[in-house]
Amino acid sequence: MTTVHIPFLQTGTLAVGGRLLGEDDRSVQSHADRPSSLTKGHRACQGCAEALAARWVMDTAVEAADEKLIVANATGCLEVFSTLYPESAWKPPWIHSLFANAAAVATGIAASLHAQGRDDIRVLAQGGDGGTVDIGLAAVSGMFERNDDVLYVCYDNQGYMNTGVQRSSATPASARTATTPAVGRQPGAPQGQGKSMPKIAMAHEIPYVATATVADLRDLEAKVRTAMSIHGARYLHVLVPCPLGWGASSAESIKLSRAAVQSGIFPVIEARAGELTDVQPIRQRMDVEEYLRPQARFAHLFKPGGEDALERWRAMADANIRRYDLMGERS
Amino acid sequence: MREVLEGSQAVARTVARCRPGVVCAYPISPQTHIVEALSVMARTGELADCEYVNVESEFSAMSVSIGSSAAGSRTYTATASQGLLYMTEAVFNAAGMGLPIVMTVANRAIGAPINIWNDQSDALALRDSGWLQLYAADNQEAADLHVIAFAVAEELGMPAMVCMDGFVLTHASDVVELAEADEIDAFLPPYRPQQVLDVEHPTTIGTMAGPESFTETKYLQHLRFLDATEVIERWSLKFREAFGREAGCLVSRYDPDTLERDHAAPPAAAEDIAVIGMGSVIGTLQAALAPMQAEGDHVRLIGIQSFRPFPEKALREALGDCRDVLVIDRALELGAGGVLTGNVGRALAGTRSRIHSVIAGLGGRPILEASLRDVIRRTRAGDVGRLEFLDLKEGGVPVPPVGATEVAR
Numbered sequence: 001m002t003t004v005h006i007p008f009l010q011t012g013t014l015a016v017g018g019r020l021l022g023e024d025d026r027s028v029q030s031h032a033d034r035p036s037s038l039t040k041g042h043r044a045c046q047g048c049a050e051a052l053a054a055r056w057v058m059d060t061a062v063e064a065a066d067e068k069l070i071v072a073n074a075t076g077c078l079e080v081f082s083t084l085y086p087e088s089a090w091k092p093p094w095i096h097s098l099f100a101n102a103a104a105v106a107t108g109i110a111a112s113l114h115a116q117g118r119d120d121i122r123v124l125a126q127g128g129d130g131g132t133v134d135i136g137l138a139a140v141s142g143m144f145e146r147n148d149d150v151l152y153v154c155y156d157n158q159g160y161m162n163t164g165v166q167r168s169s170a171t172p173a174s175a176r177t178a179t180t181p182a183v184g185r186q187p188g189a190p191q192g193q194g195k196s197m198p199k200i201a202m203a204h205e206i207p208y209v210a211t212a213t214v215a216d217l218r219d220l221e222a223k224v225r226t227a228m229s230i231h232g233a234r235y236l237h238v239l240v241p242c243p244l245g246w247g248a249s250s251a252e253s254i255k256l257s258r259a260a261v262q263s264g265i266f267p268v269i270e271a272r273a274g275e276l277t278d279v280q281p282i283r284q285r286m287d288v289e290e291y292l293r294p295q296a297r298f299a300h301l302f303k304p305g306g307e308d309a310l311e312r313w314r315a316m317a318d319a320n321i322r323r324y325d326l327m328g329e330r331s
Numbered sequence: 332m333r334e335v336l337e338g339s340q341a342v343a344r345t346v347a348r349c350r351p352g353v354v355c356a357y358p359i360s361p362q363t364h365i366v367e368a369l370s371v372m373a374r375t376g377e378l379a380d381c382e383y384v385n386v387e388s389e390f391s392a393m394s395v396s397i398g399s400s401a402a403g404s405r406t407y408t409a410t411a412s413q414g415l416l417y418m419t420e421a422v423f424n425a426a427g428m429g430l431p432i433v434m435t436v437a438n439r440a441i442g443a444p445i446n447i448w449n450d451q452s453d454a455l456a457l458r459d460s461g462w463l464q465l466y467a468a469d470n471q472e473a474a475d476l477h478v479i480a481f482a483v484a485e486e487l488g489m490p491a492m493v494c495m496d497g498f499v500l501t502h503a504s505d506v507v508e509l510a511e512a513d514e515i516d517a518f519l520p521p522y523r524p525q526q527v528l529d530v531e532h533p534t535t536i537g538t539m540a541g542p543e544s545f546t547e548t549k550y551l552q553h554l555r556f557l558d559a560t561e562v563i564e565r566w567s568l569k570f571r572e573a574f575g576r577e578a579g580c581l582v583s584r585y586d587p588d589t590l591e592r593d594h595a596a597p598p599a600a601a602e603d604i605a606v607i608g609m610g611s612v613i614g615t616l617q618a619a620l621a622p623m624q625a626e627g628d629h630v631r632l633i634g635i636q637s638f639r640p641f642p643e644k645a646l647r648e649a650l651g652d653c654r655d656v657l658v659i660d661r662a663l664e665l666g667a668g669g670v671l672t673g674n675v676g677r678a679l680a681g682t683r684s685r686i687h688s689v690i691a692g693l694g695g696r697p698i699l700e701a702s703l704r705d706v707i708r709r710t711r712a713g714d715v716g717r718l719e720f721l722d723l724k725e726g727g728v729p730v731p732p733v734g735a736t737e738v739a740r
Contacts, residue, residue, distance in 0.1 A: 067530065068530045072398060083537070085539060085544055086538075086544075088535035090533075091533060092530070092533055093528040093529055093530060093535075093536075094534075095401050095536040095537050096536070096538070097421070097424050097428070097537055098420055098421060100390065100420075101391065101394035101421060104386065104391035104395050104398065105394050105395070105397055105398035105401075106398060107395050107398060108353065108355070108384075108397060108399035110398075111395065112382070112398065112402035112404035115353055115381060116403065121530055138387055138391070139387070139388075139394065141387070142386055142387035142388070145387070146384075146385070
């Protein structure tokens, strides 16, 4: 039997308290003087995993950049709930331009800082799956291809939640959205569509690509730190459950994230220069049902006629487990 | 130093001497020679301390420019036609955020049908984008306008388009005298952004504004445009004093006898016919009018140098009591008439002027001197109505017969 080494973690059901860790290993969030880059008072929904992820990403990046960080944000929930004039929840210098151009705006900031000799200031771009995988893909790909010194973070809630839960190309098969209703012969989002942005990023052979979830915030933090220790184009893809869009309880966001990972649906990986370098193994294998059943967008899978779609989900999980060796069978 | 230069080279060298921190571009005809020349200068060091960014689309070219300008660098880009339309969303956004980007528009038609030749449909389609729009009559002015554009844009915190007719100016060689780098250094203040992404003084740029504040935001943008007329006049005057030649300003007047540009020329008289042009057609008009002036047929030439802000007061002053105003329009507002004409009409509302509009030179159709003289004479005779198309082939365009194996060239 293979032994899987699990790092000490601060949060979650399998966690060990941060206070038991050495000072350098403790979470940025565990410090009383954490940067609080995304401050309280914003308008995110209860249980919004994007707000949670963004706060951890930003605090870690701000600390790693020695507080010299500029942020470019795509249009979307994150922008709308944080910066309704005349208020702003952001402490770092922050710009929102358009839906599709966060990566290009970030390139411009990086170019400007380089021209000014300010290479000590770091640049982060962020957006949702719509702004990254769909409408912003050309700009993201251009930034990758030029290897611009930008960390791009995609908060993937698998749909256009800000506009009322419509399908994006990151919406998984069979999910019900406002534009892929759960009616007809093939209810929900069509099978065989959707694109994997981490794989697209890896195909650009950029210095660093990673995925993470809010179920393991320590891992998310570590990946931001790693990304910030590298220059050039970097990509971080974070799965962020959306209670509204997924039809799940606000209290379930962490649990759903964990189920996505432990069922094999969302592989947590790291890659450098296009090569897969690390994979987070599944610790307690869960069935895809544990991920799908709490979400109303998949309710039709558990009604008569949903069996085939459910089987396809299992096949998808098995394929991921094989492809990424998520059970540690090859190590 | 007077030298013979292609318009694009003249512009590229002048832009380089304005010391931009970031130049970003995506190629499109007829803008290509400008960004090619700048890329060479970025490699040779003639364009020092500048990041030259090759992007994957015009949308990203303007987006990179937005980021660069917001991070505190003097920023330049260039485009034309479909490229300008492709970046439209970001063009409006740059203006809304008050970022003083300077962009050359090498004016070109808009498809379909696809057409790479010159008219002014592209920039004029973006007349409501919140950008200053300055139009060059010739290569000398095209180069000089960039110096003025950076000064005006940065003082106002507004982006500026310098519009030059594609091919007619960009690809034509002419005698020019470029502003030297040290002269521009003395003339153009260093870029001090009015708002900047600064880690020492963090600020949020690009928030959402709801119904309670959006109108006021747009009203303030409009007021800034009204301020712009004074700022453009002031910098143009400063330019004339520093360099000893006319460039920019709002409206250009021409001496009724010599047809040379003269800001002190008297306003048009009631019996005059005033011909209004914008861009390189002014040069064609100068050539077309010369024989008429020699015959004593006094036609007054007036050029529009600033389309946004539109110089209503300066235009009314230049036109004086003139009854017949002929607008040579290089862009068609389909279903309505000429774009420039519409703006002239608003400026002259309530006056006794009759406005005649001639749509000329769409998609690179040559504007012939004889055709211009003909339309002016017919205007004098009262034979030109509100709108006509210069040299329109009423019977249609000749095509090879069906079944022809070779396309006639």
